[in-house]
Amino acid sequence: MAYTNIAYVLAAVCFILGIKRLSSPKTARSGNTIASVGMLIAIVATLVSFELLDFRTIAIGMIIGAMIGAFFATKVEMTQMPQMVAIFNGFGGGASALVAAAEYFNPANPSLFNSSTIAISVFVGTLTFTGSFIAFGKLQGFVSGKPIVFPGQKPLNALIAIGLVVLGVYTVLYGDSDPYFYGLVILSALIGVTLTIPIGGADMPVVISLLNSYSGVAAAATGFVLLNNGLIIAGALVGASGLILTNIMCKGMNRSLANVIFGAVGLEQVTPGSGEGKQISVKSASTEEAAMILDAAEKIIVVPGYGLAVAQAQYAVREVADFLEEQGKKVLYAIHPVAGRMPGHMNVLLAEANVPYEQLKDLDAINPEFEDCDVAIVLGANDVVNPAARHDSSSPIYGMPILDVDKSKTVLVNKRTMNPGFAGIQNELFGFDNTLMVFGDAKAMLTDLHKDLKNL
Amino acid sequence: MDMINIFTVFILAIFVGFEIITKVPPTLHTPLMSGSNAISGIAIVGAIIATKVGGELGSWLGLIAVIFATINVVGGFMVTDRMLKMFKRK
Known part of the structure; x- marks a missing residue:
């Protein structure tokens, strides 16, 4: 029994070291391996030290579980x-x-x-x-x-x-x-x-x-x-x-x-904000126009939201960003903490599309960058860029920290339709003088934009 | 004495957890969740023990627990690894 407890302590040390190595993307993968070794130690120690275990049941359970887990993890x-x-x-x-x-x-x-x-x-x-x-x-x-x-x-x-x-x-x-x-x-x-x-x-x-x-x-x-x-x-x-x-x-x-x-926000509790009833007139632009604006820009910040995930547009955005970088422009990504459906959702998507993690900036790091940003591209994000959160105390999102995209010279907003965001409120950003709406599915829009950029 | 010891361990572990997890950058929050999820699959240790303790009903519950916990452990560590190998520098 003493040995088993030593093994559990060893396993716990592995878990702690494993999480500790998650403090940097460089060491994170080895951290995960260390944690999994810890789990193996705990399992083996349990198997060898307890008497009268039903090994047949355990083996059947582990094989079934491992197959299901591995299947989903890879697919x-x-x-x-x-x-x-x-x-x-x-x-x-x-x-x-x-x-x-x-x-x-x-x-x-x-x-x-x-x-x-x-x-x-x-x-x-x-x-x-x-x-x-x-x-x-x-x-x-x-x-x-x-x-x-x-x-x-x-x-x-x-x-x-x-x-x-x-x-x-x-x-x-x-x-x-x-x-x-x-x-x-x-x-x-x-x-x-x-x-x-x-x-x-x-x-x-x-x-x-x-x-x-x-x-x-x-x-x-x-x-x-x-x-x-x-x-x-x-x-x-x-x-x-x-x-x-x-x-x-x-x-x-x-x-x-x-x-x-x-x-239950988005249903009963949403009191109409002051923006309600005020019709916002928006300017829309084609991808050709967007391409011309981007061509003249030097610093570009991409703001991804859940819409990017829905459209599976992570590769398309990387291709556009690569093209712009080849032209000597600076491209950064602004990641709001609640963008997407889980913590870090956007980061994983963009990492999948080979966007280097140094370019992914969190809220505090990116907000000062908007001051001298030429073009902010908002892709399927809405409430996290709504300036009403800063000044409209009647808005349901009042006080929420937002990405200051409106401080950029030009804001390109890609959305499928003019439907309001999740909180059910109109976004005044869309009516700003420096905002242009580029309607369409994020992936299709980015693919067209890439073509138009190449044709300039 | 046993109970006091075990509470001590619990409380200290929470503090260690807070210390190390606040240092994980937002970029890695999804792998942190899936990885810590795999760690919560430690219930597999209990599941293994459970296969023997509770008679017939207990061992059926143990079998299902082993399946669930193994899904958690194997799936969790594998998917975390899959994600983490995508994070690259320039």
Whole structure:
């Protein structure tokens, strides 16, 4: 047993070193390898040190799981990474809940501590499982990406929460009474669904980060059930990671976590902003005109948004940027923290298209750069470049940190239509004197723009 | 004593987590999520143990837990590696 614990400490050290190496893209890949070695150590140590293990069951489970995991890991498109992470979170939470459930049925005498940790682990794990599947469904389009709200939703959630507390206490006190336990599982599954369905597409970065955190908390709780340091340390690391990301995402939207979870922005809560009713007259430009403007520019900043991912336009934008750079122009990318559907979504897409990571700048680094920028190209981003966030206190996005694209000499905005952004508000940027709209699918527009640039 | 020790480990691990994760740049936030996700697959250790503890029902739950956790571990580390090898300098 002592050796096993040493192995778990070793595994934990590998996880910590692995995450530490994620502090730079140069060392990140080796960090991931170190973390996976840590996992291997933990698994092998467990297999050799526990007696009476059912090796046949374990082998079958591992082979099935490895095949499914490897299949999705190699097949998934980078644009689908948010739903991939969502569903993996779900499996992690589910695994923790199942382990705790198996422990519940363990004939050994449970202590009060043991049964309380089982209840917590089953609750968090099951909630993570169902919540993640709803998030996956929303991102994949199986479930409407719009917030789903209905009358009495909040009272219903409150009722489920009360039920959970009651059943949790009963499960702990009457450890041998299965109906309470099953009730706890069902209500946990239900609240995972009811907490996730009212959250809209653009708030997904928060939800995925939060579910990521929960999957860690669930693992740590299971560690308390089994009194296993390996699970506790790894779970605590993941829980902390998810929590930090959740916080960064909330700051990126200037909203509290409670507001994201219970606010259902984009539906009932949006009060008409002062921009409502004011017709914005926009100037539209063809790709030829856009090409001429870019030809005269020296410094260009590309602002990608979820529209870029939807159109799979990451390669097209790289080709345009390469062409412009060959002409001696400077090209940078401005990445808003909540651009896309998960933290870092845009960075991964652009990395896939071989954009060097030095060119990807975050909000604080890029905003001063707009002052002397000749052309900002906004690709499928909307709310993150809406100047109303700076001055219009009646706007639902008021106070949200935005990218100051309007400070550039010219702003080219590519959108498919004039439909307002996710927050349901018109973007005054589109009517600015220095803004030109280039309508069309991002990929098609960029391909045309590339041709027009070459023909100049 | 066991419980106190285990809480100590938990609390210290949270602090270590906050220290190292705040140093991860925004560019790597997606790989951080998928990588930490793979780490939360540590539940596989519990799943392996679970296959023996709980009688027939317990071992069925253990089997499903092993499948879920392995998906998480294998898929998580592989997809993170796939992403990280795309991050290149000029």
